Amino acid sequence: MTTYKVLLVDDEEEVRNAIEQRINWEELGFEVIGKAQNGVKAMEIAEKLQPDVVITDIKMPYMNGLELARNLKEENPGVRILILTGFDEFEYAKEAVHLEIEEYILKPINANELSECLKRLKNVLDKEREEKLNVRKLEQYYTDSLPVLQTNFFCSLVEGRISDSEINKYLNDYQISLPGSYFCCAVFHTSENHVPDGMTPLLLSISVQREVKEKFRGKWDCRYFSYLGNIVMVANLGKEDEITRLTDDCDRFCKWADRFFGAVVTVGIGKVCNEVSNLRFSYEGAWEALSYRVIYGSGCSINIADIAPKGQGLSMQPDDINMNDVFKAVHIGVREDIEHAVFSLVKELKDNAKTIMQYNFTVLEIVGHLYRFCGNNHMKFEDHAGEIKNAYEEITKMDESALMAWLVRVALSISDELKNARNSSLRYLISEAKNIVRDEYADADLSLDTVCSKLGVSNSYFSSIFKKEVGISFITYLTDYRMQQAVHLMLETNEKNYEIAEHVGYEDANYFGYVFKRKYGMSPSKYRTEHMGK
Known part of the structure; x- marks a missing residue:
């Protein structure tokens, strides 16, 4: 039996515990994979654990249940939402039909009612999953x-x-x-x-x-x-x-x-x-x-x-000599792939050349392609030719093994320069992103989207290379930087906490306090008291 993941969200710990303990989750085909005391924490857990069902209260600090539902649906439209609501909130909750809430359940929670609701939801989820994984229908769809x-x-x-x-x-x-x-x-x-x-x-x-x-x-x-x-x-x-x-x-x-x-x-x-x-x-x-x-x-x-270094284009080769495999291997930079591509190229050259004139002409074409490839990628071919001073004269005198060895050396040398250019481009992006954070951290609208827009790259690519190079996500870096600036202001000025919050990019002082406590394990006021004078 398929088991679906459930996230419980309520600002009262005893309510969360009561729901978890009074329902036979395993028998119903569900498992509780997390509990959160507010919508902000729920979004963090949902992003990491990807629940199938979220059961949430409406009234919560920082982010209420309807706001949470809206944000969850934007990230994962397939998630199912069950809203827990008091009688006085019921009509207000039902107005949010556009959020596609699965069920509205009145407090106090009745275990039988919630169990019946989960049974209905399990049937819907099973049917949807069966529909998607039905092999016979997939075969028919393929036809x-x-x-x-x-x-x-x-x-x-x-x-x-x-x-x-x-x-x-x-x-x-x-x-x-x-x-x-x-x-x-x-x-x-x-x-x-x-x-x-x-x-x-x-x-x-x-x-x-x-x-x-x-x-x-x-x-x-x-x-x-x-x-x-x-x-x-x-x-x-x-x-x-x-x-x-x-x-x-x-x-x-x-x-x-x-x-x-x-x-x-x-x-x-x-x-x-x-x-x-x-x-x-x-x-x-x-x-x-x-x-x-x-x-x-x-x-x-x-x-x-x-991934192409700034200002560098990928060269296109004509159909007479197929250098694509060689240049693809050069771009990726794996030695074994470069050696294999060069071996295949030289073998094809030898197999197809019918006369010595045709062989020499084709070899010269290869040199020409290497010259153009370097030119198109803003490099000098001479920097990679090694001891060869005039490639057009000397390369035609090489036997098969010497030609292959020289081409491998040239390809590896070009690949290294491309790799350095690519790494330089990555370092530039990371450096520029950090500069933006340093200069604009006080702007509440500063986000991953705005930084990527300024840099002119996609979110997915930037997020990947930033975490790979820095070791943490960009959002974590931005939050840590804002918290560091907040600490400086606490220890070096007499500004109120809400003023400090505004100075470091938080319009909501309560949410600033929540993030600060999560980072340092104590409230801003307590942190200031304990560290003043040290």
Whole structure:
């Protein structure tokens, strides 16, 4: 039997304990995974433990039950809310129908009434889960949701096999609407190494595709198709800068898929383009971004525009010599991948060259690609060529092993410079974020969103690299910095606590006191008394 997680929220400890003790949770198919004394604490617990059901009182300090319900629904629309309300609050609570409250239960709490309510809720949750995990329906959905002609069109489009003059004809013939002023490709990769019991990798991928459509419907105008074992999403954008919000939405989907299915989904997002014919370049960028999961980790969204060092573009190679695998390995920076890509390139060169002239011509093309790659990424090829003074003359005299060794050395050297540029870019972002906190911590509106907007990066990417580099989340860093400034003001001025709260970015003095006590284990007044004169 499936067990659902419950969070209890009430500012009276005896009420929380009474609810927990008087209900046979296990028999009903639930478990209490946490208790909170107010809405602020409940949001912290909910973010970490992801409850299926929240039972909350209305009247609480800092954040009342209806405010909590609204915030919970924004973070996780699927969470079920049960409101505990006194008789005098009942009509007020029922006005909040837009919050999609599951039940309103009058105080004092009747154990039988609450148990019956939980039984009904369990039936609803079971039916919803069964519907989503029904393998037979997923197989039928797979058959119905992949129109062959549309899929073939999109596959041909990202492969560059459709001429510009034919695109509109195919769009009309296959009834495909792409109305966006701008377009972008996102590639959803579902790991085959994390498959829940009773599912196959194929069916898991299908269920993920179904949920992508469900979650993004109404928010984004997208088209979907399967390609090379992944789900590709083509998004219509009204404005070019909407790509940041799309990146964050994809990141939230990855976390939701892990929580609900146990599926590890990673999304690579390509650059924005303004022509349907250029979608193949956006797809190439998305695929490139997806390969960076070996650096940034799986289960998140990765935007190629975020990870490319500032001012550096990813070079495009012509079709005559396929250097993409080499340059992809150079960007990722894994030595074994670089060696393998170079080995494959040299082997292909040797296998395909029919004459010595053709061999030399192709070798010179490789050198030319390396020159252009360095130029496109603001580097000097000569800095990476080693002892070779004139590559166009000396490289054609190398035998196979010498050529391979030289290409590996050059590729590794270029990769190191790219990595240093990327790390420099990361350090710059972190430094700028800290400067913003230092200069604007007193602004109550300062948040993760405003900082990311100033820096011009997506929330998901910035949150990931900030925690990786600093060791704590950005919100924790901002809170700690504000608390440090508050301590200075307490010990060095005679300002009232509410004045100090305003000076460090808190409009609500009570909430400031709550955060301060959570940080230092005592109220601001007690802290000032104990530390004055030390």
